[in-house]
Amino acid sequence: MLFLAKIAIEKGIAGEESAVFVPSSEAYSPFGGFEGFYKFVTTSGLFIAHTHWSKVVLAAAVLLMVLATKSTFCGWICPFGALQEWTGAAGRALGLKRWVPPMWADKAARYFKYVVLVWATVEAGVAGTMVFRDVDPFHALAEPLTPGFAGSTVVLIITLLASTVVERPWCKYACPLGALIGLMGRFSLVKIERDAASCTSCGLCDRKCPMQVAVSKSYRIATTECNNCLICTEACPNGSLEPRLVGMRRQPELKMVGIGGKTHAA
C-alpha cells in the first residue's frame, strides 16, 4: 500500500507530461506479465502495449511464490487485498452488518473470476491488447483521477463500497490474478494442514476465514479459494493448523471446494 501511495504521489507531482520519468503503476502489475506472455513467446520476445520486463519479472516472482507457498501473494502482498480488509474493518466500525450471500449465489459468483481470467488472457493473446487494464481497479488506486481510467475507477469504487459489507469481494468474485494463483496453487509444495488428532472441531477456523473456506472439514487446504492469510492457523486454540510441506505427513486428503461454511467433495 505504501508503495502504491509512493507511485500516486510521484505521478501527481510529476504529471503526465513531465520530463522526469515516473513508472506507471502498470509497470508493477504481475497480471500484465501473464496477460502478455503468449504474445511475448509467439513474437520472439516482443511486448504488447503497456507490458514491460518488470511485469514479466513480477509474474515470474508470483509464479515462484505460488509454487512454493500457494496463494501467499494474495494474503500477504497484494495491496488491493489489504485495502479491502481495511474498508471491511471501517464498515464494521461504522456498525454495518456483514452480509454473506446465499451459498448457491456465492458459489456461482466465484466462477466469474475465471471468466475474467479467460477473457483477459485470450484477448491479450489473440488481439494483442490488454483489455483488462480498462477495468483494473489497481490502476485507479495507484493513479487516481488519471484520464482514461474511468472504467477502473468505477470498479474500484464499487469494490470498496461492497467490501464494507462483504468480505474481500474482489478477491472472491472478480480477481483474475487470484483465479490464476488459485489454480496454480494446486501444485504448491506447502499447504496448510490440519492435525486431526489435536483438532477439536470447534469450527473457529471456519468462522474466522475471510474467504469462507470450510477449514475444519479438510485435512489439507487444497481449495483454490484459500488465500493463505494464515488467520485460521492463528485462530486455532490447539495449534492444529500449520503450513506444511506436502507429503511430510501421511493423512487422507479431502479435496474441498469449501464455500459458504459447508463442504463439498470435489
Added chain:
Amino acid sequence: MRPRNLIYVAIAIALFFLPYGIARATNYWSTSGKFDGKGTAITATGRDTAEIKGWMTFGEISHGYNVSLAEIADVFKLPADQGTPDRALNKMESEDFSVTKLRQWLDERKTRAP
C-alpha cells in the same frame, strides 16, 4: 504471530523478491517500454509490427520500416503539417488512423512487397 507462520511468510516474501533481485542484477528490470533494462532507448526496428507502440514517432516508423512519411500521410489522410517525424503516433489517433491500423497496413505492405 506464531514462529512457524512468521518463517513461512518470510520465506514467501523472500521468494517474491528473488526474481526482482536477479532481474536487477542482469539488467532485465525495466519499468518502461521505452527503455530496456540497461536504459537503452527502444525504437522501431522493422522486425515485427507488434513492436510498434503509441509513443513511437512517425520518424521512427519511417526509418524502421523503410516507408516515407508522405506515404503514411497519404494512406491515412493525415494533415500535411501533422505527420511530422517527431510526432508520437498516439497523438494522431483519429477515425482514419490508429496504431492498430498502421500495424495492419505495414503488414499488408510487407506481404505485397516483391
